[in-house]
Amino acid sequence: MNITFYDFKQLHPAPFLQEIEARFKEILHESSFIEGKYNLQLEKRLCEYLKSKHCRLLANCTDALEIALVAYDVKPGDYVGVTGISFHASAEAIVNVSAIPVLIDVDPITGLMDPQSLSRMIEKFPLKAIIPVHIYGMPAPMAEIEKICRPKNIKIVEDAAQAIGAYFPDGRPVGSGSNLVTFSFYPTKNLGAFGDAGAILSDDEEMIQKVSYIRNHGRSAQGLLHFGRNSRCDHLQAAVLDLKLGDLEHQNDQRKVVAAKYMEKLQNLAVEFPAKNFVRTSSWHLFPMLVPSKEHKIKLRDFLKERGIQSQLFYERALGDEIPMQQYQGEKEQARKFAERVICLPIHPFINEDQINYVVQSIVEFFDHH
Numbered sequence: 001m002n003i004t005f006y007d008f009k010q011l012h013p014a015p016f017l018q019e020i021e022a023r024f025k026e027i028l029h030e031s032s033f034i035e036g037k038y039n040l041q042l043e044k045r046l047c048e049y050l051k052s053k054h055c056r057l058l059a060n061c062t063d064a065l066e067i068a069l070v071a072y073d074v075k076p077g078d079y080v081g082v083t084g085i086s087f088h089a090s091a092e093a094i095v096n097v098s099a100i101p102v103l104i105d106v107d108p109i110t111g112l113m114d115p116q117s118l119s120r121m122i123e124k125f126p127l128k129a130i131i132p133v134h135i136y137g138m139p140a141p142m143a144e145i146e147k148i149c150r151p152k153n154i155k156i157v158e159d160a161a162q163a164i165g166a167y168f169p170d171g172r173p174v175g176s177g178s179n180l181v182t183f184s185f186y187p188t189k190n191l192g193a194f195g196d197a198g199a200i201l202s203d204d205e206e207m208i209q210k211v212s213y214i215r216n217h218g219r220s221a222q223g224l225l226h227f228g229r230n231s232r233c234d235h236l237q238a239a240v241l242d243l244k245l246g247d248l249e250h251q252n253d254q255r256k257v258v259a260a261k262y263m264e265k266l267q268n269l270a271v272e273f274p275a276k277n278f279v280r281t282s283s284w285h286l287f288p289m290l291v292p293s294k295e296h297k298i299k300l301r302d303f304l305k306e307r308g309i310q311s312q313l314f315y316e317r318a319l320g321d322e323i324p325m326q327q328y329q330g331e332k333e334q335a336r337k338f339a340e341r342v343i344c345l346p347i348h349p350f351i352n353e354d355q356i357n358y359v360v361q362s363i364v365e366f367f368d369h370h
């Protein structure tokens with residue numbers, strides 16, 4: 001049996017592609033390539049869905065992170081905290097604005113930012129901003145993080161690239177609130193374009209105004225007061241995302257069902273589930289599992305591959321151990337241990353019962369011998 005990590009064939013069935021073609025034809029006919037009506041419609045719908053006052057579509061999430069830092073007035077040489085388990089773009093954005101990343105350690109089980117490590121790093125470094133990441137789709141502990149940062153006026157950029165459709169424990173959607181929250185619509189994300197796209201959401205009108213002018217070469221209602229850059233979202237991508245948004249909640253629910261089954265069926269093995277307390281609140285972009293050692297991780301990956309099951313080592317190394325990050329300071333210990341043990345199982349919305357059972361049986365068999 002072959003189980004792929006993503007399944008674009010089922011994600012894009014023929015009736016969906018017909019609707020997309022109709023939209024593309026309409027856009028070509030109107031020659032409305034940039035900032036078209038689907039951009040505005042999608043921004044409005046994302047605000048409603050994520051209970052946020054403002055949304056601006058952008059070219060991708062890495063740009064969104066950089067633009068958020070610039071909007072918060074992060075300057076070259078400023079210190080910006082970032083959590084140790086993430087895709088490396090979270091740190092790349094800091095370096096790209098010539099600021100200095102500081103590694104904040106993670107909770108050993110969830111891989112989310114550890115507020116105690118954050119407090120220690122605030123004592124050591126004059127952090128101007130931090131980037132907590134809702135990694136794998138789990139909400140980071142924002143209530144605790146905000147309690148620490150607000151009195152010191154440390155700005156917060158939430159990296160929600162993997163967390164569209166996730167919720168905080170109080171039921172508030174990730175994407176709501178007054179921080180700048182960044183999303184990615186890279187094709188493999190829960191809401192994916194036919195290329196690159198991203199967004200920033202926030203209730204903070206002043207910051208969103210800044211985001212607006214930065215994304216469009218600095219143009220503002222008062223004319224050109226500052227340079228910006230180009231990070232606009234193509235109309236074609238907005239049309240795709242707007243059409244796909246209607247299916248997102250249902251697809252996230254299907255991911256949840258898969259996750260719950262994996263956890264139930266694998267519970268007696270020597271493994272731990274970072275998102276076990278987030279069944280209802282995660283967007284389940286990924287299904288991370290902690291195995292006893294690095295050796296188990298590599299052997300399990302290869303064993304599954306032989307059986308036709310794709311898994312992913314997200315993330316093979318902690319952010320602080322990636323070559324371009326090794327020069328930067330902070331706390332890296334828990335993230336390192338987490339990265340050594342984590343492997344992600346396939347969890348796209350179209351995995352069926354037989355496939356789940358096949359993955360489970362294969363893992364059980366692996367642990368019979370290891």
Ligand SMILES: *Cc1c(COP(=O)(O)O)cnc(C)c1O
Pocket residue numbers: 060061062063086087089090133135159161162183184185186196197198
């Ligand atoms: C995908 C991802 C990004 C980068 O998004 P792009 O749209 O590819 O720039 C940033 N952070 C995290 C956590 C991601 O998963």
